[in-house]
Amino acid sequence: GAGVSQTPSNKVTEKGKYVELRCDPISGHTALYWYRQSLGQGPEFLIYFQGTGAADDSGLPNDRFFAVRPEGSVSTLKIQRTERGDSAVYLCASSLEGDAEAFFGQGTRLTVV
Amino acid sequence: SQQGEEDPQALSIQEGENATMNCSYKTSINNLQWYRQNSGRGLVHLILIRSNEREKHSGRLRVTLDTSKKSSSLLITASRAADTASYFCATDHKIIFGKGTRLHILP
Numbered sequence: 001g002a003g004v005s006q007t008p009s010n011k012v013t014e015k016g017k018y019v020e021l022r023c024d025p026i027s028g029h030t031a032l033y034w035y036r037q038s039l040g041q042g043p044e045f046l047i048y049f050q051g052t053g054a055a056d057d058s059g060l061p062n063d064r065f066f067a068v069r070p071e072g073s074v075s076t077l078k079i080q081r082t083e084r085g086d087s088a089v090y091l092c093a094s095s096l097e098g099d100a101e102a103f104f105g106q107g108t109r110l111t112v113v
Numbered sequence: 114s115q116q117g118e119e120d121p122q123a124l125s126i127q128e129g130e131n132a133t134m135n136c137s138y139k140t141s142i143n144n145l146q147w148y149r150q151n152s153g154r155g156l157v158h159l160i161l162i163r164s165n166e167r168e169k170h171s172g173r174l175r176v177t178l179d180t181s182k183k184s185s186s187l188l189i190t191a192s193r194a195a196d197t198a199s200y201f202c203a204t205d206h207k208i209i210f211g212k213g214t215r216l217h218i219l220p
Contacts, residue, residue, distance in 0.1 A: 035210075042201050042210035043156070089154055099143055099205070101161050107154040 002026075004105035006092050012111045013082055021077040021108045025094030032075050033095075033102060034067055035059075036088040043091055049075060050098055082112045117145075117202040117211035125217040132189045134214040136202030137182075143205050145178055145185050149198045150213070156201070159187075192218050 005024040013019050025032050030051055035043035045059040052072045060066070064082075069075040079086055089109050093102040120135045138145070147159040162169045162178045162185065169176045175188040189196055199213040 037154075042199075042212045045210075091154070091156070093156075101146060101158040103158065104148075104156040109154075 004092055004094055004103050006090075006105035006108050008108060009106065010109045010111075012113060015082060015084060015112055017082050019079050019082055019110065021079075021090050021092075021110070023075045023077070023092030023094075023105060025073060025075070025092070026103055027073075029094035029096055029103075030072070031095045031098045031100075031102075032069060033093045034075070034077050035091040035093070037091060037107070038088045046077070048098075055098070079110075082110075084112045086110060087112045117204055119200065119202055119211045119214040121214060122212065123215045123217070125219055126192060127219050128192060128194060130192055132192050132196070132216055132218075134187050134200055134216070136185045136187070136211065138185075138202070138204050139183065140204075142180070145176075146203045147174075147176060147185075147187050148201045148203060148210075150201065151198045159200075189216075192216075194218050194220060 007022045032049040034046040037043045047054055047067050048056040049069045052069055064080045067077045089107040091107045093104045095102040117136050117138050126132050142164055144161055144163045146161045148156045149159055150156045160171045160174055160176050162176050164180055173190045178185045197218045199215050201210045201213045203210050
C-alpha cells in the first residue's frame with residue numbers, strides 16, 4: 001500500500017477483555033515498530049521487528065502484551081486482560097531497513113472502560 | 114527509559130522568526146532523526162542525520178549533530194503557522210523518543 005495502515009482506528013473495550021491491533025506496513029519494509037502514546041507524552045517504544053523476528057521487545061510493559069509478525073509483513077499487537085491504564089494511541093511504523101527513516105501509521109486509539 | 118530528551122519542552126515564537134530546539138541522548142548512536150507530530154496522531158519524518166555527519170539541511174530545516182556532547186539541534190527558519198506542532202528526536206533503529214518540544218507559532 002501507499003502508507004502504513006493500522007486497524008481499527010478506534011477500539012473501545014471493557015476491562016479484562018482481549019484485543020488485537022493490526023498493522024500493515026509499507027510493502028518491502030523489513031523493519032516494523034510498535035509504540036504507544038499517552039496524551040501529552042512522546043511515543044513509548046514497545047517492540048521492534050526485523051523481518052519475522054522480534055529484534056527488541058524490551059519495551060513491552062508486561063506479559064499481557066505480545067506481538068507477532070509471522071510472515072514478515074503484517075503485524076498484530078495483542079493485549080490480554082486489558083486494564084484502564086492500557087488506554088492510549090498505539091502507533092505502528094515501518095522502515096526499509098532498521099537504520100532508515102520510519103513511516104508512521106495514524107494509530108489505533110484504544111480505550112479501556 | 115527514554116533515550117532522547119528535547120529542550121525546551123515548549124516554545125512560542127512569532128511567525129517569521131527562527132525556532133531552535135535541542136535534543137540530548139544517552140548512548141552511542143548510528144543516526145538521529147527528527148519527527149513532527151501535529152495535533153492529530155501521525156508522526157512525520159523530517160530529517161535523518163548519521164553519526165558521521167555534523168550538519169544537514171532540508172528546505173527550511175537545519176540539523177546539527179555533536180556526537181561528543183551527545184546532542185543535536187533542529188533549526189526551523191522563517192517559521193510559519195503550519196510549523197505549530199510537537200517535535201521529537203529519535204535515535205537508531207529503536208527510534209526511542211523523548212517527550213518532545215511543543216512549538217507554537219504566533220500570527
